[in-house]
Amino acid sequence: MEEKAIICKDLTKQFGGFYAVSNISFEVNRGEIFGFLGANGAGKTTAMRILCGLSFPTSGEATVAGFNVYNQQESIKKNIGYMSQKFSLYENLSIMENIEFFGGVYGLSRPEIKERSNKLVEDLGLKKEAKKMVGGLPLGWKQKLAFSVAIFHRPKIVFLDEPTGGVDPVTRRQFWDMIYDAAASGITIFVTTHYMDEAEYCNRVSIMVDGRLEALDTPGNLKKRFSSDSMDEVFYNLARRALRKDD
Amino acid sequence: MKQLFVFIRKEFYHVFRDPRTLLIMFGLPLVQIILFGFALTSEVKNAHIFISDNAQDVQTTQIIQKIKSSSYFSVEEAVIGNKKIESILRRGNTRCVLIFPPNFGNDLLHTGKAQVQIIADGSDPNTAKTIINYLTSIISEYQHQVYSTASLPFQIIPETRMLYNEEGNGSLNYIPGVMALILMIVCTALTSVSIVKEKELGTMEVLLVSPFKPVMVLISKAVPYLLLSLVNFTFILLLSVFVLDVEIKGNLSLLFFESTLFIITCLSFGLLISNTTNSQQTALLLSMMGMMLPTIIFTGFLFPLENMPLIFRLISNLVPAKWYFTIIKCVMLKGLGFQYVWKETLVLIGMTIFLLTVSLKNFKIRLQ
Numbered sequence: 001m002e003e004k005a006i007i008c009k010d011l012t013k014q015f016g017g018f019y020a021v022s023n024i025s026f027e028v029n030r031g032e033i034f035g036f037l038g039a040n041g042a043g044k045t046t047a048m049r050i051l052c053g054l055s056f057p058t059s060g061e062a063t064v065a066g067f068n069v070y071n072q073q074e075s076i077k078k079n080i081g082y083m084s085q086k087f088s089l090y091e092n093l094s095i096m097e098n099i100e101f102f103g104g105v106y107g108l109s110r111p112e113i114k115e116r117s118n119k120l121v122e123d124l125g126l127k128k129e130a131k132k133m134v135g136g137l138p139l140g141w142k143q144k145l146a147f148s149v150a151i152f153h154r155p156k157i158v159f160l161d162e163p164t165g166g167v168d169p170v171t172r173r174q175f176w177d178m179i180y181d182a183a184a185s186g187i188t189i190f191v192t193t194h195y196m197d198e199a200e201y202c203n204r205v206s207i208m209v210d211g212r213l214e215a216l217d218t219p220g221n222l223k224k225r226f227s228s229d230s231m232d233e234v235f236y237n238l239a240r241r242a243l244r245k246d247d
Numbered sequence: 248m249k250q251l252f253v254f255i256r257k258e259f260y261h262v263f264r265d266p267r268t269l270l271i272m273f274g275l276p277l278v279q280i281i282l283f284g285f286a287l288t289s290e291v292k293n294a295h296i297f298i299s300d301n302a303q304d305v306q307t308t309q310i311i312q313k314i315k316s317s318s319y320f321s322v323e324e325a326v327i328g329n330k331k332i333e334s335i336l337r338r339g340n341t342r343c344v345l346i347f348p349p350n351f352g353n354d355l356l357h358t359g360k361a362q363v364q365i366i367a368d369g370s371d372p373n374t375a376k377t378i379i380n381y382l383t384s385i386i387s388e389y390q391h392q393v394y395s396t397a398s399l400p401f402q403i404i405p406e407t408r409m410l411y412n413e414e415g416n417g418s419l420n421y422i423p424g425v426m427a428l429i430l431m432i433v434c435t436a437l438t439s440v441s442i443v444k445e446k447e448l449g450t451m452e453v454l455l456v457s458p459f460k461p462v463m464v465l466i467s468k469a470v471p472y473l474l475l476s477l478v479n480f481t482f483i484l485l486l487s488v489f490v491l492d493v494e495i496k497g498n499l500s501l502l503f504f505e506s507t508l509f510i511i512t513c514l515s516f517g518l519l520i521s522n523t524t525n526s527q528q529t530a531l532l533l534s535m536m537g538m539m540l541p542t543i544i545f546t547g548f549l550f551p552l553e554n555m556p557l558i559f560r561l562i563s564n565l566v567p568a569k570w571y572f573t574i575i576k577c578v579m580l581k582g583l584g585f586q587y588v589w590k591e592t593l594v595l596i597g598m599t600i601f602l603l604t605v606s607l608k609n610f611k612i613r614l615q
Contacts, residue, residue, distance in 0.1 A: 052456050053456070054455060054456065074458060077457060077458040078458045080456070082452070082453055082456040082457075083453075084449050084452050084453065085449075086448065086449025086452070087448075087449065088448065088449040088450045088452065088453045089450070090257070090261070090448075090450060091448075092260070092264045092265065093257065093260055093261075097257070097260060100253070101253055101254075101257045102453075102457075104249065104250060104252075104253030105250055105253060105254065105454070105457050105458075105459045106457060106458065107249070107250060150453075159456075
């Protein structure tokens with residue numbers, strides 16, 4: 001398999017005269033935890049939508065898991081997982097039914113689903129709850145389950161869009177343990193977040209301001225470069241230069 | 248194909264686990280059929296009338312017997328003066344007062360002419376007219392029976408028949424209307440709400456990122472509701488046959504074909520609505536306003552279209568339910584075949600294609 005999970009070169013998305021994403025270039029290594037930061041309206045979501053095969057760039061090149069974003073969207077979709085900030089499982093389906101459904105949507109065979117889902121509920125310690133409706137679970141559990149479902153079909157890359165919004169610190173920590181486990185098993189993690197302590201957990205971090213990529217390095221190097229003590233300060237120094245308002 | 252099956256199974260889980268959906272789906276037809284079948288009839292049954300028989304002879308007694316034996320009236324009898332008539336009507340529960348003058352029988356036998364006065368409560372004109380019609384027909388029937396040839400040299404006796412509905416069963420006209428109404432509520436509202444719900448929950452995003460094709464999302468939403476609507480349609484048919492004594496005269500498979508077509512029309516409309524909004528409330532409101540009101544007003548099952556101003560009659564042509572209503576009436580009540588409804592069918596097909604094209608196009612645009 002190719003070493004680079006994602007390659008972007010001069011990627012641009014233009015809506016009329018507005019550059020939502022403007023000439024961003026970066027590469028993400030296989031098995032890396034890649035933090036994708038930026039204030040609201042900086043263009044994170046637009047860039048992510050292109051990489052997920054939901055929209056086309058205006059210009060520039062990008063490949064995800066070795067597939068071109070212009071003409072291989074279907075192949076991209078088969079090789080990625082996705083989890084959004086909104087809780088995205090069905091509340092009136094049981095844990096098992098949710099897993100079976102999403103496994104089925106990704107075209108897994110019935111025995112595969114059965115084997116993996118049994119292991120999954122065991123690992124999560126949810127074996128007793130497996131037949132209960134997801135709606136009744138605490139939020140922390142729901143988020144962990146959603147992440148497990150997002151990587152259930154063993155994608156090469158998983159996109160996490162602010163996965164820990166509204167979750168308590170302890171659960172967040174546990175959530176990141178899961179992310180590390182997934183990365184260790186070779187899945188590339190592409191994560192957006194507003195929590196700067198989470199940015200510290202990433203191997204490398206990129207920061208977008210006004211549609212441009214302003215910084216890209218390891219958290220340690222970024223702190224050195226901006227002579228700051230924390231990622232919080234780094235982010236603040238960059239993000240306050242933004243001309244765009246939140247939206 | 249397997250993915251589609253997985254998806255459709257999931258939709259059925261949703262439907263059967265949501266009591267509100269089930270209530271709308273099967274409670275609504277039941278309530279509507281009962282309401283329209285029994286409560287909202289234009290027939291008059293057991294109307295309270297007052298008879299003042301000032302003659303008290305053989306003839307009046309015979310006529311009163313006839314009136315009493317019909318199921319239309321409950322009769323109260325007493326001899327009252329002219330001044331009291333109004334006060335009786337003012338009580339409110341009496342619909343009509345029938346007065347036989349003194350010497351009614353004598354006049355009839357000797358002069359060949361007798362008068363009877365019917366005073367009805369005109370504040371409810373439809374009921375009043377119906378009651379007057381019933382009473383006059385009972386009286387003239389008596390006249391023909393007893394003095395058929397005696398009186399006049401020339402007689403025109405109108406032979407009337409209510410074709411396709413000889414008994415004057417009021418539910419006949421409502422059934423096709425109720426069918427259109429229910430199919431539309433179920434198909435349009437439930438479909439659009441179920442799609443918009445996924446948008447609200449964020450699961451739509453996940454589905455769109457998955458290799459599952461967007462068009463397949465729509466198909467898998469539509470198929471369960473199509474099946475459920477057909478079950479629903481069967482349920483309504485059974486209700487109308489066994490509860491309301493409506494006889495299905497036409498071809499059953501033609502009936503199902505036309506209904507399937509109409510269901511698809513409604514589903515397409517539901518898809519269109521779900522494209523234009525992101526909240527369940529808006530979707531519900533739109534489908535109710537966009538479908539229910541026009542259906543009730545413009546199909547012609549409650550208010551006759553012929554009486555409407557031209558502009559409204561033109562608007563009514565845009566309402567799919569109007570065409571479906573016409574088709575169902577022809578097939579179910581008159582027993583007509585396809586050759587009589589192909590024009591209406593064509594209109595429905597056209598509407599469906601139009602709605603589907605617009606909604607599929609919109610769905611793609613929203614993905615960008």
